[in-house]
Amino acid sequence: MDAETAEQMMEATYRALREHGYADLTMQRIADESSVSKATFHYHFDTKEELLKAFLDHLVEQFEGRLASEAGDPRERLDAFLDAIFAPAEDVSPIPLMELKSQAPYHEAYRERFVEMDERLREVVAEAVRDGIESGQFDDANPEAVARFVVTAINGAHVREVALGETPSETRRMVERYLERELGHTTGVVA
Amino acid sequence: MDAETAEQMMEATYRALREHGYADLTMQRIADESSVSKATFHYHFDTKEELLKAFLDHLVEQFEGRLASEAGDPRERLDAFLDAIFAPAEDVSPIPLMELKSQAPYHEAYRERFVEMDERLREVVAEAVRDGIESGQFDDANPEAVARFVVTAINGAHVREVALGETPSETRRMVERYLERELGHTTGVVA
Numbered sequence: 001m002d003a004e005t006a007e008q009m010m011e012a013t014y015r016a017l018r019e020h021g022y023a024d025l026t027m028q029r030i031a032d033e034s035s036v037s038k039a040t041f042h043y044h045f046d047t048k049e050e051l052l053k054a055f056l057d058h059l060v061e062q063f064e065g066r067l068a069s070e071a072g073d074p075r076e077r078l079d080a081f082l083d084a085i086f087a088p089a090e091d092v093s094p095i096p097l098m099e100l101k102s103q104a105p106y107h108e109a110y111r112e113r114f115v116e117m118d119e120r121l122r123e124v125v126a127e128a129v130r131d132g133i134e135s136g137q138f139d140d141a142n143p144e145a146v147a148r149f150v151v152t153a154i155n156g157a158h159v160r161e162v163a164l165g166e167t168p169s170e171t172r173r174m175v176e177r178y179l180e181r182e183l184g185h186t187t188g189v190v191a
Numbered sequence: 192m193d194a195e196t197a198e199q200m201m202e203a204t205y206r207a208l209r210e211h212g213y214a215d216l217t218m219q220r221i222a223d224e225s226s227v228s229k230a231t232f233h234y235h236f237d238t239k240e241e242l243l244k245a246f247l248d249h250l251v252e253q254f255e256g257r258l259a260s261e262a263g264d265p266r267e268r269l270d271a272f273l274d275a276i277f278a279p280a281e282d283v284s285p286i287p288l289m290e291l292k293s294q295a296p297y298h299e300a301y302r303e304r305f306v307e308m309d310e311r312l313r314e315v316v317a318e319a320v321r322d323g324i325e326s327g328q329f330d331d332a333n334p335e336a337v338a339r340f341v342v343t344a345i346n347g348a349h350v351r352e353v354a355l356g357e358t359p360s361e362t363r364r365m366v367e368r369y370l371e372r373e374l375g376h377t378t379g380v381v382a
Contacts, residue, residue, distance in 0.1 A: 021297055102354075104355075
């Protein structure tokens, strides 16, 4: 399929999931959110699960794309990472992702993708911390432990946003204070 | 209804939610998990939502019950709290709770209960921290900030258990190291 159709299908999946929730999600409702026909959806994806797997792959790629340009200064990379997570450019809600996460115990294919996402998130943080320690910008710390901490707090922020309706800014400040304490005064990260 | 019937209904709700997931949950499937008839379920609860509201209230009460006996030493209270969260006595999975949390954006009644649970959790931690600071056992710290941190990490641990299949012991160790750092050497908490 061409890139434009693929993009339309992924956006429709996001919107339908946001609108109806996983329990009431059907191929028809997803097709209704786009100008692509239900037949075309079925041509490319045998089942709803196949489509949602592609959707999760798409999210991972999108996230990678947003971080790809961030080379160089470890401090700026951490900052860009927190921006990408806590202040997404578009009107992106964590609700669809949380719905799919709660389905992971029933769908190994979803779980595999969440495990991959998690490893990638921790890798981005750990690499920035490692580089910053090597260059002497950051205090000595355990990069993997810091990464796990930051990513667990992000997981928590998403639940809080979905379950409690809380904005993620509280968690971001918490993570920034934590990084300041672990890595020393990282003015790029701490506002 | 008598206490035994109520208890049976709540246990059946937990099992049906764990077994079928929210998307495929019906009154019939819940009744099938108990010796209580579907008619009796319908007599007490008009809708599935009403039943799930009662189920969430029941979870809050259960949790309160487990913590009620923990008076006295702030260090032991924090330890008991972490035990209650990270090592529940029975075979309790966070999966049913996570499914309902992902439904909170669509059901204000669920959200209200999650907000209440969250406040209660933070209160328990903040009170123990406050008492420990007053008695001189803990270093000076901001009790509300520590509580928010601990509870956000717990939220994160639950997502990780559900989405990634990770055991919560990693997060527990992380929280214990955090408490040690914030409050000083709290041997009761850190194993």
